[in-house]
Amino acid sequence: MLPASMLAMAVDARARRLRPARRPVPQPGPGEILVRVRACGVCRTDLHIIDGDLPPHRSGVVPGHEVVGEVVARGAGAARFDEGARVGIPWLGRACGRCPYCRMARENLCDEPLFTGYDRDGGYAEYAVADERFCFALPDACDDLHAAPLLCAGLIGFRTWRLAGGPQARRIGLWGFGAAAHIVCQLAVAQGQEVCAFTRPGDASGQAFARSLGAAWAGGSDERPPRELDAALIFAPAGPLVPAALATVRKGGVVVCGGIHMSDIPAFPYALLWGERELRSVANLTRADGEDFFALLSGTPLRTHVRSYALADANQAVDDLRAGRIEGAAVLVP
Ligand SMILES: [Zn+2]
Numbered sequence: 001m002l003p004a005s006m007l008a009m010a011v012d013a014r015a016r017r018l019r020p021a022r023r024p025v026p027q028p029g030p031g032e033i034l035v036r037v038r039a040c041g042v043c044r045t046d047l048h049i050i051d052g053d054l055p056p057h058r059s060g061v062v063p064g065h066e067v068v069g070e071v072v073a074r075g076a077g078a079a080r081f082d083e084g085a086r087v088g089i090p091w092l093g094r095a096c097g098r099c100p101y102c103r104m105a106r107e108n109l110c111d112e113p114l115f116t117g118y119d120r121d122g123g124y125a126e127y128a129v130a131d132e133r134f135c136f137a138l139p140d141a142c143d144d145l146h147a148a149p150l151l152c153a154g155l156i157g158f159r160t161w162r163l164a165g166g167p168q169a170r171r172i173g174l175w176g177f178g179a180a181a182h183i184v185c186q187l188a189v190a191q192g193q194e195v196c197a198f199t200r201p202g203d204a205s206g207q208a209f210a211r212s213l214g215a216a217w218a219g220g221s222d223e224r225p226p227r228e229l230d231a232a233l234i235f236a237p238a239g240p241l242v243p244a245a246l247a248t249v250r251k252g253g254v255v256v257c258g259g260i261h262m263s264d265i266p267a268f269p270y271a272l273l274w275g276e277r278e279l280r281s282v283a284n285l286t287r288a289d290g291e292d293f294f295a296l297l298s299g300t301p302l303r304t305h306v307r308s309y310a311l312a313d314a315n316q317a318v319d320d321l322r323a324g325r326i327e328g329a330a331v332l333v334p
Pocket residue numbers: 095096097098099100101102107109110111112113
């Protein structure tokens with residue numbers, strides 16, 4: 001028997017905090033599954049939603065789009081997962097399937113998307129519903145806690161890495177060594193790439209963390225890497241990193257911004273972009289990204305570093321992430 005109500009941590013936009021709330025356990029609609037949440041990662045996007053950096057889509061929304069849980073009920077017609085199956089719920093909760101972007105296999109750019117923990121309630125709760133078509137089966141090798149950050153930090157990191165040339169780039173720079181970069185670093189090192197990690201200036205422990213995961217060089221964002229890079233991946237939400245990263249890539253190199261929000265990019269000399277350097281962003285994910293990412297993981301020894309928090313302590317997790325006190329990823333456990 002499922003309980004009638006559950007604990008959820010909902011956004012209080014005015015206070016820019018999360019507030020505990022008793023909510024009815026949601027009912028799965030047609031094609032949807034009800035998931036008992038076993039772990040939910042805390043993503044920087046959640047901070048942007050709580051802080052109002054992103055325009056609010058839904059008042060009192062429950063954030064959380066790195067959800068690992070167990071299917072406990074299925075709506076009409078939902079048959080993709082058995083009850084009891086372990087699933088992951090990512091940021092892309094639904095794409096329309098009809099718009100030009102969906103039809104050109106770019107559902108990440110869908111004109112009418114529903115995002116988990118933004119347009120619909122997410123995993124900062126004991127239960128969540130999801131469209132089963134947009135959920136993932138997860139590799140058995142990874143327990144719930146360590147699998148949670150794969151669902152956004154891992155997936156968006158993977159898409160960013162792919163758009164930065166994937167394994168073709170020999171030397172890559174990772175700017176902002178948080179949850180996404182700590183996963184991409186391991187992935188890139190396993191592919192034989194040389195990784196340079198850029199942290200906040202003076203963040204010696206962040207740099208040591210990057211080296212412990214195989215980075216060949218780690219330094220502050222005000223430093224130069226020992227050699228020119230083929231690609232730079234920016235995960236920190238700081239616009240001034242864009243010209244800084246452009247200055248480290250070779251002719252024809254690429255700079256990819258992996259975050260959903262960034263402070264303004266300062267004006268910079270055209271010479272930094274000259275030489276056919278490219279600058280682009282990454283938006284969301286496609287289901288194909290997920291399938292490819294989890295397939296790649298099955299052959300890659302990769303371990304996420306996590307710090308777990310009780311669901312009721314979600315504000316603490318958010319504060320620690322904001323203050324840069326977390327090595328790897330924060331994960332809520334109901
Ligand atoms: Zn669409």
